[in-house]
Amino acid sequence: MSLDAAEARALAHAEHGDPFALLGPHEGERAGQAGVWIRGLAPGALGLTVVDVEGEALAEAEPVHVEGGVFEAFVPGQTRAQLLAAGYRLALTYPHDHRERVEDPYRFGSDLGELDRHLLGEGTHLRPWTVLGAHPRTLEGVAGVRFCVWAPNAASVAVIGDFNTWDARRHPMRAHPGLGAWELFIPGVEAGARYKFELRLGDGSRAQKADPYAFAAELRPATASVVAALGAPRRLPKARAEANHRRAPMAIYEVHLGSWRRSSEGEGFLDWDALAEQLPAYAAELGFTHLELMPIAEHPFDGSWGYQVTGMFAPTRRHGDGEGFARFVAACQDAGLGLILDWVPAHFPTDAHGLARFDGTAFYEYADPKEGFHRDWNTLIYNFGRTEVRNFLVGSALYWLERWGLDGLRVDAVASMLYRDYSREPGEWIPNAEGGRENLEAIAFLRRLNEVVGAHAPGAVTLAEESTAWPGVSRPTDAGGLGFHYKWNMGWMHDSLAYMAKDPVHRSHHHDQLTFSLVYAFDENFVLPLSHDEVVHGKGSLIAKMPGDRWRRFANLRAYYAFMWTHPGKKLLFMGCEFAQEREWNHDVELDWWLLDPARCEGHGEHRGVQALIRDLNGVYRGEAALHARDCEPEGFEWIAADERETSVIAFVRRSGPAEDPASRCVLVVCNFTPVPRHGYRLGLPEDAAARPRWRERLNTDSAFYGGGDVGNGGLELRVEDRGAHGRARSIALTLPPLATLILEPA
Structure with a gap:
């Protein structure tokens, strides 16, 4: 049967909801003769002929909508199956005698199983x-x-x-x-x-x-x-899976690829191959165990730093194609580095070409702005209660881990997902089905996410950026938790930075900001983050937060880094902080690498000293099991001096196992957060530490090698004496440098 005018018009104007019902080959008859109608779309064509695979004409088509390029032909005496088995093509004629022979897309059946x-x-x-x-x-x-x-x-x-x-x-x-x-x-x-x-x-x-x-x-x-071909899955190497375990050292270097380094002209982004050549070698040489990339999924606006994603399955074109990204991943793993991707399932931008009202309805987002709009970021919130959306997001997570062989995902803005009243006043949010403020659909999604990752990407880890006291973020789902492997310790970050920003003369009044984190340090598997968020939006750089003159600011920062590296928890440091960049981070320009150039910074080697300290801290942290094996367990930590407010001194012991285990290793850590050197400071020792008769400095942040004044106990054996201190029967006497941290090990 020939097309009627309404059907032809619908095809011509791309308004037909079921084109396969009309286009392609369909059995029928004409003037009482059985055969196959073949209909095709070719706007702009003057004619269409159905031909066999040799190019011989089978039937001339008639235009049924000239302007829209809708044609139909009748091939008599054949069935659809016979015609398809023999094969046919569409020969098209255009103005100026231009001719094409094409396959008919509408002769192919569905490829969906x-x-x-x-x-x-x-x-x-x-x-x-x-x-x-x-x-x-x-x-x-x-x-x-x-x-x-x-x-x-x-x-x-x-x-x-x-x-x-x-x-x-x-x-x-x-x-x-x-x-x-x-x-x-x-x-x-x-x-x-x-x-x-x-x-x-x-x-x-x-x-x-x-x-x-x-x-x-x-x-x-x-x-x-x-269009890009889907690469084969890349299994995480066994060595990488072992390196992600919570008893392994984890020192993460957080990077924004667009501003780590720029091209030689200083304006363009480095491509994946240039990054593969430079970045893994740099991070590995400094002793980091992992790289964490700020979001590299496709995004339209550089100023979002990648956090407003439009392509949840597409590596950004800013650095090249997917094959280049695969080479970058391989280079990281060849350098012994794990690769963690910052992944954003909490929200998406309103750009017209993206997910917003994708099919004319609130399909990916909640329909009500009280649920579906983030005023903080002017973005839309995924509808976590919708089956297709959960499938989309969980699929994206598994895609990055399975197809690219990544070590893990840092899940952004988890707190905003967990609470329906996040950043909203009363009356501006909708309670859940039980009348509460928790987003039950998001909770179910996060648990599903982590269960799928655990089952199908073995060895990979998920890290939650979660800033509240939500319980069990890193507890397994079968124990009532959300199932993440690690949680960012935002409380430690806020408290410790606030403490370090104070003039030492006032620190005695704020001692709890330094010590409170140990009250809850083992409630979760924590990562201690000094991330990009702390060096942007007017917050200044880390070195700029430190009080005092130039010498004191650098001494403060060095002491703080060593406190961080010896505090229980995995470590994360944003790029540029490893050499104390003095200006605030700017995503539009590369880091101030010139600060490390002796020719340009003659007489100011403090930046190279901080970089050397980070290298050595990573070396000590990775090489000494006492500093990482029990990062997430209370057996790995014991206070020696927690309450010396007036002197702003703290001291503690880190262990690789229980104190009563003779095979357990231990180190001592002493921090002096005042600019006053303390000679003859007596440090009481727990029994297992006192059983080691001699101690020595493993690391001193006041070393001249790091830009310090070289006050301390270098080269000296610190002998255990039968003199009491800090409630312990035995002790050692040592010199505490000003604004410095010491790491002591058995001699």
């Missing part, structure tokens, strides 16, 4: 990215790309791109009723092609959207998705 359909429908597909998105395929011997997008409330969807002059009339997609997905295989499209989806919305308007599951995208400010 029943199992995929079932898992997508119930929201339990662990790897939805293998189905949705753009995938190079060869179907029936024909190479092309299978496109699939989830848009259940769209009236129709078309693929637009380089390959069809961005014309939605040319490639309308197959609808999958009940599933909400749209699918189309387009022959001849290759990797590297740019594309989007054009959706006709319920109100008749249209929206052009980037692919939520795209594996690549254009460089901003362009916004199209890019």
Whole structure:
């Protein structure tokens, strides 16, 4: 049966919701003769002929909508199966005698398997990215790309791109009723092609959207998705999995790739290969165990630092393509570094090409702004209660870990996910089904996330940026926790930085800010973070926070770093802080590497001294089990002097195991946070430490090597004496340098 005028018009204007019902081969009859109707779309074409694989004409098509390029032909005497088995092509004639012979996209059946359909429908597909998105395929011997997008409330969807002059009339997609997905295989499209989806919305308007599951995208400010082949999974090497264990040392170097270093001209970003050559070697030489990259998923605005993501499956084009990123990952692991990715499932930007009202409805976000809009960041909040959204986010997490072989994900803004009243006044939020402030859907999502990571990405870890006292963030889900491996210790960071910012003369009144963290230090598996958030938005650099003259500021910072490296918990330091960059971080320019150049900073070697200290702290931390094996367990820590407020001195012991275990190693740590040297300071020793008759300095932050005054106990054996101190029967006497931290080990 020939198309009627209404059907032809709907096809011509890309308004038909079920194009496969009309296009391609369909059995029928004409004038009482059985055969196959073949209908095609070719806007701008003057004619269309159905030809066999040899190019011989089978039937001339008639235009049924000239302006829209809708043609139909009738091939008599054949069944659809016979025609498909023999093969056919569409021969197109355009003005100026331009001719093309193309495959008919509408002769191919659906490439969605029943199992995929079932898992997508119930929201339990662990790897939805293998189905949705753009995938190079060869179907029936024909190479092309299978496109699939989830848009259940769209009236129709078309693929637009380089390959069809961005014309939605040319490639309308197959609808999958009940599933909400749209699918189309387009022959001849290759990797590297740019594309989007054009959706006709319920109100008749249209929206052009980037692919939520795209594996690549254009460089901003362009916004199209890019076809890219899906690489093979990369299993995390066994050595890396062991290095992520909570009893292993973890010293993380946090990096914003766009401003770590710039190109030789100082303006452009380094590509993945340049980063692979420079960054892993630098971090490894300083002794860090892991790199943490601020978000590298595709994002439109540099000033968001990557935290407003539009491509949850696409490494940013700013540094090159996915193959380059794979080489960068390999370079990190070859250098013995774990790679952690900052991952953002809490919110997304409102950009028109992104997820906002994707199919004309609040599909990815909560519909009510009281649930779905972040006023702090002007972003939208994912609807964690929606099956498709949870599938999308959990799939994204597993994709980065499984496909790229990453060591872990640092999950951003967890606190904002857990509470419905986060940053909202009374009346500006909607209680949960039980009347409470907790976001029960987000809690369920986070638990599901961590269970999937644990089961399907063994050895990989998740770290929560969670700033409240929510219990059990790093407790297993079967014990009632959220299931993260680690939690950022924001309380330690805020308290200790506030303490260090005070003039030493006032510190005696704020001693608890230094010691309170040990009250809860083992409630979670903590990471101690000095992150990018502490050196931006007017907060100044870490060295700028320190009080006093130049000498005191550097001495304070060195003492603080050693306190951090010896405090229970894994470590994280933002780039530039390792050499005490003096200006606030600016994402638009590279770090002030010139501060490390002796020719440019003659007589000011303090920056090189701080860098040397970080190198040595990492070496001591990694090499001494007492400083990392029990980072997350109370057996690894004991106070010696916690209450010496007037002198601002603290002292403690770190152990690799219980004190009663003779195989347990221990080190002593003493911090003097005043500019007064203390000679003959008597330090009481616990029994296991007193059993080691002689002690010596392992590290002194006042060493001249680090830019200090060289006050201390270098080269001296500190003998244990039968003299009481700090409630202990035995002690050692030592010199405490001013504004310094000592690490002591058995001689």
